[in-house]
Amino acid sequence: MSVSRKPKVAFIGTGIMGAPIAGHILDAGYDLTVHNRTKSKADGLVAKGAHWADTPADAAKDADVVFTMLGYPSDVEDVYLTTNGLLRATKKGAYLIDLTTSSSQLAHDIYEAAEIDDKHAFDCPVTGGEDGAIAGTLTLIAGTDEKTAAPVLPILQTFSSKIYYMGGAGKGQTTKLCNQVSLAACMIGYADAIALAEQSDVDVSQMLDVVSHGMGGSVALERLAPKSVAGDYKPGFLSEHLRKDIGLALSQAEDRGITLPGAETAFTLYDMLCQIGGKRMGTQAITLLYQEEATAAAAGLDWSLLDAESIVKGDEDDDGKSNHKDGCECGHDHGNGECCHHHDHKGDVASNN
Template identity: 35%
Template sequence: MSHRHTPDTTKIGFIGLGIMGAPMARNLLRAGYDVTAFNPTAAKVEAFVEDGGNGASSVAEAVQGADVVITMVPASPEVEQVVLHEGGVLEHIRPGALLVDMSSITPQTSVEVATAAAAKGVDVLDAPVSGGEAGAVEGALSIMVGGEQEVFDAARPVFEALGKTIVLCGPHGSGQTVKAANQLIVAVNIQAVAEAVVFLEKSGVDLPAALDVLGGGLAGSTVLARKKDNILAGDFRPGFKVDLHHKDMGIVTDAAREVGAAVPAGALLAQLVGALRQQGDGGLDHSALVRGVRRLSGEKTED
């Protein structure tokens, strides 16, 4: 039986200190874990070291001696590069260790990683997250996991340092399938909020008051609560980039086609997110969908 990966017995290698990865790695430090982190941008590693973590100059160095390796990178190509290719995690991780990929990637890639890892005697969980930057900072992420029950149970202490809702959703790839569904729901919700905002603005309604009362009724949602202040302020600094949601909508539509599920709203949102990206807003927060609605409504938006 796998032993529980508690702070007193577990060394963690963490790869990917981006918008989500950096606060997640710091929460593991706060929970008492010994964490060694790598990121291609050296300044992010240096900042992590200043906060009390250990820095690595390569994937190999981050993985060396680790009991658990966590990857948190943008997409499937990066996971393949970091995990499967020469110099990657599977070349350096010790047999018996655990690899947890918390990136948002295709279910197929997660299955490929699990198969390759099994050949080396390495346990794997795919464990993408939802909650955005705020959830990562607060340690309140929703974590959807694919893999084996015993391995999941052993990893639970690690997940508890990162999130509040932690659920094993099925075998390898299941976490990524649920994350794809999550991104579908989030995109549709943001688009609905964006359309409501523009409708209310053009109708001359007191917008902050309107959003407050909407948030208290059936129209209320986590998306509305999390995004309304930034939309009101016109602050689209990324908590989750349009570029990444564009990638995720591609995963949703491809995976749905594969299993024969109709996702008409998802197909439309994939187009709207893609258009927003082509308009130069790919680096903004996905709440910038309101900018796309404003353009469709004949308004000019500031660059």
């Protein structure tokens, strides 16, 4: 990559997280080309000076550095590994950096395929949510070493406050999944606490303040529990994406012969939330599962969907693609809301961007 000029950058996937990340890159003076499945989600970036491309390949063909921020591993596989994918479309020496929370094995496969063709790919999932993306203070978890990432470090620093180098392809993804497993447990913990306080006539806001200053506190409780109490379910991170992440963690755990009881419980509850209409809500909507049916209905949930034939067959995303079985990775239906720890969690998850 030339050091005599700022590299050209392509960004694929300008959704809740991708748009503000790409905005920081653009604000830093980089020549930026963007693509998103829904073009309107990139309009703000184009208005600020980014170039629009009709396909991921078109966006990446002249780029020195390509970022992807997609919804599901199958999106990543399609964008990188198909005939018209990024690995074929990009030029020699290009860097391909996937910010998606995805499969560690897929990240390793992409890395190896890129190296064969004299390109450089590494997984780099992020944590910090929409607020961190907007503020440019995300934590990056890079599946590579510091030396390899050095040529693109100035770009990474435009949207992050901390970068961890995990030392090898796929290790960034595994570390991010560890974060998601811990997060899911924290979400269930504070939802349980709110339910107990409400049913015991304890002031919920006061309880949360007490717990946040004790050993039971967490970043999730501090930042998201007040939103749950206020009935604010706007997504900073989609419930269906946390369901996907937990499914990936369960898949990897099963491959290694271990069980994750906390993650199994969290998957069951988030799968239920997604089935009854909460998949596009923020993860803090988990507390609605503890509420009276009328309260849940007022927020947009429908418990009757658990018995609907369409749920047994699987949810559909915005493009009509089946997401339900893939959201948990096990390939089995969970219309009964039961945990899938007796099933095989292998396989890709469906696309959503």
